[in-house]
Amino acid sequence: MLSAVIAISALALTFGLLLGYSAIRFRVEGDPVVDRIDALLPQTQCGQCGFAGCRPYAQAIAQGEAEINRCPPGGETTIIGLADLLGRDVVPLDAERGEEKPKAVAVIDEQVCIGCTLCIQACPVDAILGAAKSMHTVIASECTGCELCLPPCPVDCIHMTPVEQDIAHWKWPFPDAASGGVIAAREVH
Amino acid sequence: MAAARSDTASRRLWKFHGGLHLAENKAQSVTQPLRPAALPKRLILPLQQHIGESAQPLVQVGQRVLKGEMLARPQGYISAPIHAPSSGVVAAIGELPVPHPSGLEGLCIVIETDGEDRWGRLPDAIEAFEKCAPEVLRERVRSAGVVGLGGAAFPSSVKLNPGPDHPIHTLILNGAECEPYITCDQMLMREQPERVVSGAHVLLHALGADRCLIGVEDNKPEAIQALKRAVAAAGVASLEVVAVPTLYPSGGEKQLIQILTGEEVPRHGIPAQIGYVCHNVGTAAAIADAVLQGTPLVSRIVTVTGEGVREAQNLEVLIGTPISELIAECGGYTPEVSRLILGGPMMGFALHTDQVPITKAANCVFAASLREAPAPDPAAPCIRCGECARVCPANLLPQQLYWYARAKDLDKVQDYSLFDCIECGCCSYVCPSHIPLVQYYRFAKAESWAREQERSKSDHARQRHQARLQRLERLEKERKARLRRRKEDLDKAPSTERSSEQTKQAAIRAAIERAKAKKAAQPVQPRNVDTLTPEQREQIANVEARRRGGDRRADTAGREE
Numbered sequence: 001m002l003s004a005v006i007a008i009s010a011l012a013l014t015f016g017l018l019l020g021y022s023a024i025r026f027r028v029e030g031d032p033v034v035d036r037i038d039a040l041l042p043q044t045q046c047g048q049c050g051f052a053g054c055r056p057y058a059q060a061i062a063q064g065e066a067e068i069n070r071c072p073p074g075g076e077t078t079i080i081g082l083a084d085l086l087g088r089d090v091v092p093l094d095a096e097r098g099e100e101k102p103k104a105v106a107v108i109d110e111q112v113c114i115g116c117t118l119c120i121q122a123c124p125v126d127a128i129l130g131a132a133k134s135m136h137t138v139i140a141s142e143c144t145g146c147e148l149c150l151p152p153c154p155v156d157c158i159h160m161t162p163v164e165q166d167i168a169h170w171k172w173p174f175p176d177a178a179s180g181g182v183i184a185a186r187e188v189h
Numbered sequence: 190m191a192a193a194r195s196d197t198a199s200r201r202l203w204k205f206h207g208g209l210h211l212a213e214n215k216a217q218s219v220t221q222p223l224r225p226a227a228l229p230k231r232l233i234l235p236l237q238q239h240i241g242e243s244a245q246p247l248v249q250v251g252q253r254v255l256k257g258e259m260l261a262r263p264q265g266y267i268s269a270p271i272h273a274p275s276s277g278v279v280a281a282i283g284e285l286p287v288p289h290p291s292g293l294e295g296l297c298i299v300i301e302t303d304g305e306d307r308w309g310r311l312p313d314a315i316e317a318f319e320k321c322a323p324e325v326l327r328e329r330v331r332s333a334g335v336v337g338l339g340g341a342a343f344p345s346s347v348k349l350n351p352g353p354d355h356p357i358h359t360l361i362l363n364g365a366e367c368e369p370y371i372t373c374d375q376m377l378m379r380e381q382p383e384r385v386v387s388g389a390h391v392l393l394h395a396l397g398a399d400r401c402l403i404g405v406e407d408n409k410p411e412a413i414q415a416l417k418r419a420v421a422a423a424g425v426a427s428l429e430v431v432a433v434p435t436l437y438p439s440g441g442e443k444q445l446i447q448i449l450t451g452e453e454v455p456r457h458g459i460p461a462q463i464g465y466v467c468h469n470v471g472t473a474a475a476i477a478d479a480v481l482q483g484t485p486l487v488s489r490i491v492t493v494t495g496e497g498v499r500e501a502q503n504l505e506v507l508i509g510t511p512i513s514e515l516i517a518e519c520g521g522y523t524p525e526v527s528r529l530i531l532g533g534p535m536m537g538f539a540l541h542t543d544q545v546p547i548t549k550a551a552n553c554v555f556a557a558s559l560r561e562a563p564a565p566d567p568a569a570p571c572i573r574c575g576e577c578a579r580v581c582p583a584n585l586l587p588q589q590l591y592w593y594a595r596a597k598d599l600d601k602v603q604d605y606s607l608f609d610c611i612e613c614g615c616c617s618y619v620c621p622s623h624i625p626l627v628q629y630y631r632f633a634k635a636e637s638w639a640r641e642q643e644r645s646k647s648d649h650a651r652q653r654h655q656a657r658l659q660r661l662e663r664l665e666k667e668r669k670a671r672l673r674r675r676k677e678d679l680d681k682a683p684s685t686e687r688s689s690e691q692t693k694q695a696a697i698r699a700a701i702e703r704a705k706a707k708k709a710a711q712p713v714q715p716r717n718v719d720t721l722t723p724e725q726r727e728q729i730a731n732v733e734a735r736r737r738g739g740d741r742r743a744d745t746a747g748r749e750e
């Protein structure tokens with residue numbers, strides 16, 4: 001009887017210490033809700049939502065200061081994801097914020113670029129390579145398509161080029177609601 | 190059920206959930222004996238004919254190649270090489286239409302054949318494969334470009350390497366061929382059963398498995414008889430030919446394993462986890478050729494059928510043969526042709542043109558009449574009748590999957606095991622509301638993959654953005670620190686007069702430096718200009734002009750700012 005009491009108390013003590021220790025040792029830094037919202041945002045960092053990037057918008061959503069439909073690059077997918085996460089209703093994209101566009105990347109016309117470095121300063125993900133008075137170029141694989149480099153360019157030499165559709169990136173389209181059925185041959189005898 | 194036709198007495202069989210009895214329509218294409226198709230003038234070889242990374246070209250335009258020579262090598266583990274199906278000259282390497290539901294173009298190597306069909310040097314045959322290490326056999330299968338010929342086109346060598354964690358006890362050869370209209374495996378088993386049996390032999394050894402079951406639907410009695418004779422002739426006890434009841438889709442990998450053994454492959458799992466590996470009979474034959482003769486995969490059997498073509502039949506076709514030529518060889522189209530489908534009526538997809546080539550995965554060209562492939566009926570709302578769930582061989586809840594796929598809720602569809610759907614089409618087939626269910630699942634699968642890719646891309650963008658923010662912050666701190674230091678220096682200086690004197694002197698010194706530097710920079714002697722052509726001189730002049738223009742514009746830009 002006594003040994004059982006001692007054993008249980010010892011166990012309780014050990015686990016208590018263990019839990020207390022892990023609470024300190026493995027404390028989660030930052031705000032997990034913001035992180036989880038941020039994980040659903042496309043990270044284009046374009047600012048179309050009216051905030052200075054995806055994370056500030058995530059913070060605003062977490063604090064209930066912003067609706068979940070302000071991100072045009074994320075479009076419907078992002079809204080559905082956020083609605084799921086936060087237990088809210090799916091709402092259409094706020095048209096004032098812009099519209100969902102096909103993916104594009106910025107391309108610098110290298111014949112015209114004067115090497116002013118203004119676009120480098122605008123790019124949120126350091127996807128532009130160049131130095132003063134040298135021709136600049138966009139690293140296509142890093143470009144998020146945020147379009148922030150377009151306005152500062154003094155000679156208008158940056159253009160958005162849609163990402164070309166190839167077989168590796170082709171997706172089955174959403175079925176045409178009007179036409180149903182299978183290709184399948186029906187009973188033919 | 191189908192007991193009347195099956196001779197299953199010898200072995201206990203199990204049933205999988207659901208399934209459909211379909212009109213078979215196989216008789217049309219098995220009336221003529223199997224024969225090789227004519228050698229086409231041009232062979233078009235897409236670099237992506239398999240699941241995984243596409244192959245990388247090894248040849249150049251204009252190069253002469255011999256039959257069996259490697260044209261493109263695999264890139265990465267899950268990939269396969271491409272070989273020349275006949276001798277000739279590489280006429281082009283470029284984007285051409287390929288057989289894909291998108292109708293898009295893909296990179297292809299085009300060979301202008303020379304009519305000689307001359308073989309190049311092949312690797313030595315491995316006759317004593319029983320003495321060979323499994324790695325050697327795997328490597329041979331890989332370098333021969335063998336992929337799953339049942340339609341999935343997964344590189345076979347990968348499936349031969351289940352890893353030390355998954356010991357394989359049973360090899361299953363899939364000769365079920367459950368899809369209506371398709372008869373290429375049937376013809377192979379009927380006319381060349383020895384190839385299948387030799388392949389089984391090699392595979393047993395390569396996998397270290399104890400036994401092999403060859404499952405064939407009981408609507409192919411000649412194929413079963415032929416295989417049994419070949420097994421008896423080979424005299425191996427570990428091989429068994431098993432007739433299974435005809436029920437679509439018994440040829441699904443997991444379904445066939447369940448029929449033959451009663452064991453279920455776990456959800457989201459692969460057969461190797463429970464000790465099975467499943468290969469198509471055509472793949473086994475190709476593996477036999479690769480090991481026992483050294484020949485790479487350069488041809489396959491293709492069923493050409495449907496009311497849209499005059500003479501339905503099976504042909505041994507060189508990979509890369511344009512489908513239009515195959516149709517011509519079968520007497521051309523009939524007036525009834527309405528749609529060209531690659532694969533069977535249940536799982537195939539419509540082609541946009543007949544100019545695309547036969548690839549390793551192409552088992553059937555189905556030229557369907559309007560009667561065989563009617564225009565889809567308009568879809569009505571789901572009435573929750575549950576028919577789809579009753580027939581689903583993967584034991585899923587298709588109506589729930591449809592519901593969430595339609596709502597584009599990619600997390601929920603995965604909760605309902607979307608990726609266990611084998612796209613067999615049973616649910617769409619029975620749906621009284623004519624909902625194109627499988628199309629919704631294909632859409633949801635594609636979106637899920639894309640979302641995965643986008644997530645990793647956006648994670649990357651987040652990291653880069655954060656790195657940038659940190660850098661800007663650091664630079665700002667450094668700038669502030671510099672200002673503070675300068676201010677402190679100024680405060681420390683004893684008299685403002687002297688310090689202003691100092692700055693003045695420093696400014697003058699700096700100006701002199703600048704002038705010197707400019708002078709040094711000016712007489713830049715152009716180098717390597719002795720032997721220039723007039724065009725090159727002109728180019729240099731242009732560049733200089735642009736540079737001067739650029740400077741001017743840069744200056745203005747600077748000033749505007």
Ligand code: SF4
Pocket residue numbers: 041042043044045046047048049050051052053054055057070071072073074
């Ligand atoms: S609109 Fe979307 S992508 Fe652009 S900054 Fe806001 S959250 Fe990020």
Ligand code: SF4
Pocket residue numbers: 570571572573574575576577578587588591616619620621622623624
């Ligand atoms: S068969 Fe069609 S109508 Fe019936 S439950 Fe399934 S999806 Fe709904």
Ligand code: SF4
Pocket residue numbers: 577580581582583584585586587609610611612613614615616617626627630
């Ligand atoms: S297509 Fe998918 S959901 Fe429909 S019956 Fe086949 S396995 Fe089940």
